[in-house]
Amino acid sequence: MKKSLVSAVISVLLCVSAFNPLLDSIHQALAGQKTHYVRSRNYAVVKEIRYWSGATHTRIVIDLDQEVVYKEQLLKRDSALDKPPRLCIDLTVAKLSPQLKEPIPIEAGLLKRVRAGQYTPDTVRVVLDLESVADYKIFPLSDPFRVVIDVLGTSQAPQKEETSKLPLPSQAQQPQPFKLVLDPGHGGEDPGAVGPTGLKEKDVVLRISTKVRDKVRKELGWDVVMTREDDRFIRLEDRTAVAATKEGKLFVSIHANACKDRSIRGIESFVIGTTTNRDALRLAAKENNISPRQVSDLQIILTDLKLNDPMKVIPSRQLAECVQMALVSSLHKRFGQAKDLGVKQAPFIVLVGAEMPSILVEVSFISNHVEERMLRDQRYLDAIADAIVEGLKKYAQDAEMVKGQRSLSASTARSSN
Numbered sequence: 001m002k003k004s005l006v007s008a009v010i011s012v013l014l015c016v017s018a019f020n021p022l023l024d025s026i027h028q029a030l031a032g033q034k035t036h037y038v039r040s041r042n043y044a045v046v047k048e049i050r051y052w053s054g055a056t057h058t059r060i061v062i063d064l065d066q067e068v069v070y071k072e073q074l075l076k077r078d079s080a081l082d083k084p085p086r087l088c089i090d091l092t093v094a095k096l097s098p099q100l101k102e103p104i105p106i107e108a109g110l111l112k113r114v115r116a117g118q119y120t121p122d123t124v125r126v127v128l129d130l131e132s133v134a135d136y137k138i139f140p141l142s143d144p145f146r147v148v149i150d151v152l153g154t155s156q157a158p159q160k161e162e163t164s165k166l167p168l169p170s171q172a173q174q175p176q177p178f179k180l181v182l183d184p185g186h187g188g189e190d191p192g193a194v195g196p197t198g199l200k201e202k203d204v205v206l207r208i209s210t211k212v213r214d215k216v217r218k219e220l221g222w223d224v225v226m227t228r229e230d231d232r233f234i235r236l237e238d239r240t241a242v243a244a245t246k247e248g249k250l251f252v253s254i255h256a257n258a259c260k261d262r263s264i265r266g267i268e269s270f271v272i273g274t275t276t277n278r279d280a281l282r283l284a285a286k287e288n289n290i291s292p293r294q295v296s297d298l299q300i301i302l303t304d305l306k307l308n309d310p311m312k313v314i315p316s317r318q319l320a321e322c323v324q325m326a327l328v329s330s331l332h333k334r335f336g337q338a339k340d341l342g343v344k345q346a347p348f349i350v351l352v353g354a355e356m357p358s359i360l361v362e363v364s365f366i367s368n369h370v371e372e373r374m375l376r377d378q379r380y381l382d383a384i385a386d387a388i389v390e391g392l393k394k395y396a397q398d399a400e401m402v403k404g405q406r407s408l409s410a411s412t413a414r415s416s417n
């Protein structure tokens with residue numbers, strides 16, 4: 001075979017073999033000395049492993065520079081060899097970044113250690129050494145591609161919490177009152193939606209969240225953790241990780257809505273779920289900062305993760321109903337208008353993997369001239385914050401009626417069955 005023909009064959013194979021080790025091997029046999037070049041060009045690189053470890057919930061995020069195939073394997077505790085339960089995730093076709101060759105020791109929470117190694121020439125294996133495993137979920141997110149692993153278990157370790165690269169102030173957690181996690185959407189390089197006169201969603205929702213935080217602490221006496229307290233960018237999966245590992249009992253993500261049709265206005269609240277509603281899908285794409293096609297992929301993932309379990313969805317829906325109702329009635333009373341767009345479900349990444357009742361609230365349409373003007377008014381923001389607190393209080397009271405000494409989420413789940 002002439003050398004130019006070999007090159008042409010290689011070129012064709014190069015196009016179709018980007019993620020196929022078998023074809024890649026054929027390619028190597030044909031290419032001979034060019035093997036190294038082809039491999040380095042086509043292999044995904046495992047760039048970073050991020051983790052959050054709490055007493056009963058651990059989230060690991062594996063960051064890659066392109067898509068890979070992955071599979072997991074759960075290995076039980078091996079008492080004879082003194083090995084803890086391990087969850088292994090194999091990523092193919094991938095190479096490990098040289099910075100990740102040392103194990104990451106973690107002396108707190110459910111996770112004991114994370115290790116990553118080049119298991120085969122084509123496969124990177126990430127191993128989580130765990131205290132215990134009751135359940136786990138794995139799902140991919142795109143743009144950039146990453147694999148998220150949530151592990152639930154029961155820790156025998158001290159109740160010390162550890163987080164990685166989180167811009168949160170450390171807070172004393174003993175003794176621990178009922179805890180709310182507030183998530184002001186967007187931040188930093190991500191402004192969220194921008195109103196007709198330039199008001200940014202990221203600024204409005206931070207103002208509202210700060211007001212809610214202060215009111216909840218003062219009026220309800222709850223502990224409040226915010227996923228951000230200033231203008232900074234935080235990835236969506238990191239926000240849920242805060243809620244889970246800080247052992248939040250409720251999670252509320254606050255946003256302002258937007259639509260190309262500037263006449264649209266109103267208030268709507270969401271719980272996690274799949275939907276065929278076009279407006280909800282459009283909104284999910286925008287809030288997730290992904291394409292409509294990627295939202296379709298996300299819906300498949302949510303179905304795989306079985307997130308429609310009523311035990312988990314019903315408390316979230318009850319929380320959403322309480323907050324939505326309080327917002328509509330309070331803003332209507334104080335400002336004479338508040339369009340109720342209802343409680344819906346949609347695939348929001350920020351709600352995926354949250355074990356506690358979790359909602360996303362769109363407080364008004366920043367794209368609407370009238371509502372943007374109102375969102376500039378501190379009295380309107382105060383009214384929104386008051387209403388959210390009222391809704392939280394109502395939810396807590398309803399849950400208290402049936403819960404006894406149990407947690408809010410567990411009790412409302414039980415009461416609904």
Ligand SMILES: [Zn+2]
Pocket residue numbers: 185186192193201255256287
């Ligand atoms: Zn938003």
